[in-house]
Amino acid sequence: MGNGLFQRICLFLAAFFIINHDVEGQQTSYFSDTKSLDLSSIVLQENNWGGLFYLVDGERMSANEVRVLMNQTDLKDGQLAKGLNTFQGGRILSYTAPVVIFVSSIGMLSSALGANQTAFRNYFIGSIAGIGLAIGGNIMRNNGFQRIEEATDMYNFNLRSTYATQPFLSMRGQQGFLGPKMRYFDGKIPLSDAQFASIRNSNPTLDLDLKLSDKYFKRARTFDTISNIGTLAFISFVVVPQFQSSAQNSLLLPLFLVDVTSFRIANNFHRKARNTTRVALNSFNFTD
Structure with missing residues (x-):
């Protein structure tokens, strides 16, 4: 039962990631075909749940709209896209880690409070896997965040360097x-x-x-x-x-x-x- 539930959770997360990636690509195509944005500076912001959003002229914008904005300049959004993919992948791994540990613990708790050696072994392996996912997720999320910061800073620097000489x-x-x-x-x-x-x-x-x-x-x-x-x-x-x-x-x-x-x-x-x-x-x- 525990293994079946674990497999269904993994399949759900994989499907969510693929669907989310496809939807983002469709939104980017839509914005690039139908919406024209004036060049403005981009301010990266963090929300309460570990996600990101962006301020452009004081208005909140999505990552897809920001990518369109970057693509209107010589500085394309390749660095931002890589950062977003890495960041989101890290978040998914981080959220998956406690689920893996919880699912693996169900079998042990339901098997005479851990008396079953197989259930305990599954719990031990699940705990190690969960810790590994958490560490890997945090590394990916931090690396992705750093790329996003670098991409937005480079965009703003190139935009500002056309008319200002003060420190950036x-x-x-x-x-x-x-x-x-x-x-x-x-x-x-x-x-x-x-x-x-x-x-x-x-x-x-x-x-x-x-x-x-x-x-x-x-x-x-x-x-x-x-x-x-x-x-x-x-x-x-x-x-x-x-x-x-x-x-x-x-x-x-x-x-x-x-x-x-x-x-x-x-x-x-x-x-x-x-x-x-x-x-x-x-x-x-x-x-x-």
Whole structure:
């Protein structure tokens, strides 16, 4: 039963991916044949569920519309298309991972609570497969996201370079020791914190636009700290023998919930900080 359900889920996901890919191709053909878009800058944005959307002149646009916009210039959308395919493939793998683990656990739980060795073996293999899918999905998603960022930045840089000589600022999110952080670039040249602060201080409008991002980032750092403390406390209660009593064990679930909730809230504020930063930098890049 478990194997049959697993196969049906895999077939459904494969069919979904193929259908979604075909629909996107049809939409791109439709837009390229019937819709003409003025050349405008593109601002990449992240949504609450790990997906992406784009702002063009302040209006939300789909990936297909953005591809049409890019194809109206000498810079074609090949890099963006590859990035989108890799990103979406990574998301599918990431969403498939917990399904695989859950399906494999059903057989074990229904077989005398794991007494059946075959059910336990299937659960073990499914868990390893699920972890592998999660790791592979995250790598693909990150690589795809990086390609999408590079494609939109290159498009904006080529569009802006026809009439402006001021720095072209962009941002990349990176994972730091205490949590996510942002690095800034002038074109492809990395900027130190001091260099970026100098550009920001010499442009009051940019500084004002980035204050909202600063607020989100400070809130994210607060919840990063809470999450890190919760993680350390949880590990201590589990690993250190002196803490392993019934009283302390009753704190494991609250600590786990605090850790997970804080991590989720921190990620949400980091996402808002990155989104508002991209909007502010784009406004700076295309201000005469």
